[in-house]
Amino acid sequence: MAKIRIAQYWAAGCGGCDVALLDIDEKILGVAEMADIVFWPIAVDAKTKDVEAMPDGYITATLFNGAIRNSENEHMAKLLRQKSQIMVSFGSCACFGGIPGLANVTNKKDILEYVYWHTPTSDNVEHVLPTPHWQAPEGEVEIPVLYDTVMTLDQVVDVDYYIPGCPPTTNLINEFLDAVEKHVKEGAALPPKGSVIASQKTVCDECPRKRTVKKVDKIYMPYEIDIDPEKCMLEQGIICMGPSTRAGCGAKCLLANQPCRGCMGPTAEVLDQGGSMLSALASIFAIGNEESQMTEDDILELMAQVKDPLGTFYAFTMPASIIKRKVKEKKATTASKEA
Amino acid sequence: MSDEAQAQAAPAAEAEGWAPNLLVFCCNWCSYAGADLAGVSRLQMPTNFRVIRTMCSARVDPEFVLRAFAKGADGVLVLGCHPADCHYIGGNYRTRRRIALLRVLLEQYGFNPDRLKLEWVSASEGLKFQQTIKEFDQTVREMGPNPINEE
Numbered sequence: 001m002a003k004i005r006i007a008q009y010w011a012a013g014c015g016g017c018d019v020a021l022l023d024i025d026e027k028i029l030g031v032a033e034m035a036d037i038v039f040w041p042i043a044v045d046a047k048t049k050d051v052e053a054m055p056d057g058y059i060t061a062t063l064f065n066g067a068i069r070n071s072e073n074e075h076m077a078k079l080l081r082q083k084s085q086i087m088v089s090f091g092s093c094a095c096f097g098g099i100p101g102l103a104n105v106t107n108k109k110d111i112l113e114y115v116y117w118h119t120p121t122s123d124n125v126e127h128v129l130p131t132p133h134w135q136a137p138e139g140e141v142e143i144p145v146l147y148d149t150v151m152t153l154d155q156v157v158d159v160d161y162y163i164p165g166c167p168p169t170t171n172l173i174n175e176f177l178d179a180v181e182k183h184v185k186e187g188a189a190l191p192p193k194g195s196v197i198a199s200q201k202t203v204c205d206e207c208p209r210k211r212t213v214k215k216v217d218k219i220y221m222p223y224e225i226d227i228d229p230e231k232c233m234l235e236q237g238i239i240c241m242g243p244s245t246r247a248g249c250g251a252k253c254l255l256a257n258q259p260c261r262g263c264m265g266p267t268a269e270v271l272d273q274g275g276s277m278l279s280a281l282a283s284i285f286a287i288g289n290e291e292s293q294m295t296e297d298d299i300l301e302l303m304a305q306v307k308d309p310l311g312t313f314y315a316f317t318m319p320a321s322i323i324k325r326k327v328k329e330k331k332a333t334t335a336s337k338e339a
Numbered sequence: 340m341s342d343e344a345q346a347q348a349a350p351a352a353e354a355e356g357w358a359p360n361l362l363v364f365c366c367n368w369c370s371y372a373g374a375d376l377a378g379v380s381r382l383q384m385p386t387n388f389r390v391i392r393t394m395c396s397a398r399v400d401p402e403f404v405l406r407a408f409a410k411g412a413d414g415v416l417v418l419g420c421h422p423a424d425c426h427y428i429g430g431n432y433r434t435r436r437r438i439a440l441l442r443v444l445l446e447q448y449g450f451n452p453d454r455l456k457l458e459w460v461s462a463s464e465g466l467k468f469q470q471t472i473k474e475f476d477q478t479v480r481e482m483g484p485n486p487i488n489e490e
Binding site for chain 1: 400401402406429440483484489
């Protein structure tokens with residue numbers, strides 16, 4: 001029987017997704033038996049020109065990890081889309097922008113200037129910045145152009161399946177590979193296009209911790225208290241993204257006594273993971289009967305315990321959020337006028 | 340004024356006459372009735388706002404507000420029952436906490452947080468509804484258009 005062909009590519013991400021694919025233990029033998037790995041820059045020797053030489057639709061499935069934030073990422077996403085029958089958005093960065101997506105609170109100019117000029121360890125007296133084209137004595141050198149805005153994979157190309165997670169867990173990768181294997185060997189139908197290979201519920205559904213009062217009195221950073229491993233994180237005052245995050249990861253962080261940070265993204269029912277978490281967290285403050293007496297300033301003080309709503313609630317999903325990136329008001333806001 | 344002069348003056352007048360697009364969420368039990376009272380009392384106010392009635396101000400999911408701004412609304416006003424007056428006992432307290440946090444979030448996204456305002460309007464406060472709309476319209480006019488529309 002003919003083998004299927006698999007490719008994996010690494011765009012704006014950390015490489016953890018590539019390692020996650022290697023991390024599926026003995027299952028990798030099944031992959032090798034079922035599939036030829038035709039392109040995987042960190043593991044096999046095929047080059048971009050080899051991909052360019054393939055006929056359209058030659059690759060059965062491409063697992064694309066990383067967000068799109070420069071011209072090379074975009075070019076490779078489009079190339080691999082053209083050459084693949086199935087395009088899989090693999091990992092949180094490809095699905096929602098991930099941690100690199102937080103660059104959408106700033107822009108290209110500020111990033112380059114900070115990194116090349118203003119970090120405490122920079123000593124760039126000539127104020128050199130990377131240029132996409134450079135004429136060196138040996139010939140012209142080209143590097144990709146950095147974009148102002150980080151994008152998700154599906155904002156650039158059509159995506160068939162999503163496997164979220166930072167990185168996707170072994171069980172989710174196996175679930176997908178099993179489906180492809182069954183499709184290839186037995187002709188079983190693939191999941192419907194656009195499916196997210198994960199649970200339809202929230203992380204709380206998989207979390208074994210006990211929930212009793214469902215209230216929070218005061219917000220703590222995880223290092224400020226001794227976290228009870230049996231009790232709900234939120235009830236202990238630790239911000240945990242569980243209530244607004246898709247399950248499928250097996251609540252691994254919670255089992256390791258760490259709060260959920262939301263890498264699995266929003267559930268199917270909401271568009272904006274951050275908005276959903278903001279709503280949930282604001283609702284569960286335990287205040288009691290005196291709330292009718294509280295002034296607007298008291299409420300501001302209470303909510304100011306959440307130090308960085310954007311960075312906390314959108315740690316993995318800013319480019320996929322409703323607003324997507326930071327905007328710039330023409331007129332300075334009242335607060336900055338006074339300052 | 341000659342036709343020519345009028346034609347020349349028109350674009351300038353149009354720029355000056357920019358009216359913000361305001362979205363007003365009113366709770367069914369207090370604020371919507373307040374808006375109704377303002378209407379039947381024939382209180383004059385700007386007309387560049389649209390009202391969406393929700394059963395409670397707490398029904399206004401932060402997502403609604405974010406979507407309104409993403410789709411170009413210049414200001415969003417959330418109106419609910421006064422503290423201790425909520426038809427559902429504590430809905431307005433949840434709204435108040437959410438809006439406080441949402442304003443911080445909007446500021447982090449680069450918006451002027453004053454584009455989102457929460458106010459209490461009871462069923463008997465037609466006059467307050469009128470005042471709130473007038474003031475909010477003025478605030479947003481001074482800020483100018485939603486920066487999302489500029490991009």
